Amino acid sequence: MNFIKMHGAGNDFIVFEDFKNQYNDLSMIAKKLCNRRFGIGADGILVARKSQVADIEMIIINADGSYAAMCGNGIRCFAKFVYEQGYVSKETMKIQTGDGIKIADLIFSKGDIQGVKINMGKPSFDCKDFKANYNENIINKRFNVGGKEYILTSLLMGVPHTVIIDDGDNFNVNEGSKIEKHELFVEGTNVNFCKIKNDSHIEVKTWERGAGPTLACGTGCCASVVATNKLGFVKKSVTVDAPGGRLFIEITDSGVMMTGPAENICAGDTYIL
Structure with a gap:
């Protein structure tokens, strides 16, 4: 090969x-x-x-x-x-x-x-699309996972993603392992810990489903921008810094653009x- x-x-x-x-x-x-x-x-x-x-x-x-x-x-x-x-x-x-x-x-x-x-296509916050055991959208919802409270926003961005705002360095990316396999998510979820720098710049650390902590996750960066825009923290054009590099994400009518x-x-x- x-x-x-x-x-x-x-x-x-x-x-x-x-x-x-x-x-x-x-x-x-x-x-x-x-x-x-x-x-x-x-x-x-x-x-x-x-x-x-x-x-x-x-x-x-x-x-x-x-x-x-x-x-x-x-x-x-x-x-x-x-x-x-x-x-x-x-x-x-x-x-x-x-x-x-x-x-x-x-x-x-x-x-x-x-x-x-x-x-990257259009996101969906519908729980049925990413197979979550929940009867409404998971947007800024509080859950106890493994004895610790998290405020979760979950969506489908090609694959399931969950976004957690972490402006106080309260979480370690390895905590994504228990969220990934939580019974809430039938097929698991990727987990993104997001820090808001300003309304056009965020930092994202991702626990990737099936891979663990990665230096960058493209769908995760897109999902983080979509989620933080939905929550009113950022505009539609955002620079995203991951540990391994920088991506530019833009939310448009035709889909989420990633460069x-x-x-x-x-x-x-x-x-x-």
């Missing part, structure tokens, strides 16, 4: 093509490749396959072998990968994901890809045994 390792704001992935559908157990492959001691090491794998409805299909598997419908940092890396490898020659491309078709716009500077802009970096780390080949 030939691969390229990439990162988007520190969220890292092993990316490869499988146009002949020869890799049947992607869960096993992800767990082996993503292991940081006994494998290459990454937060997940991104697999390119042919699509009947878009320019190409992206399959995302987390480091623990679980499937993810969407990944914001991953899709930026994926768009750069398929363009540079010649699999897609369009500078604006349609990518099939588990959360539908996403539009990726490559951003060039002096002939090189400097970033990627993605239309950020995508970087190659290394290339190589490996055996799947």
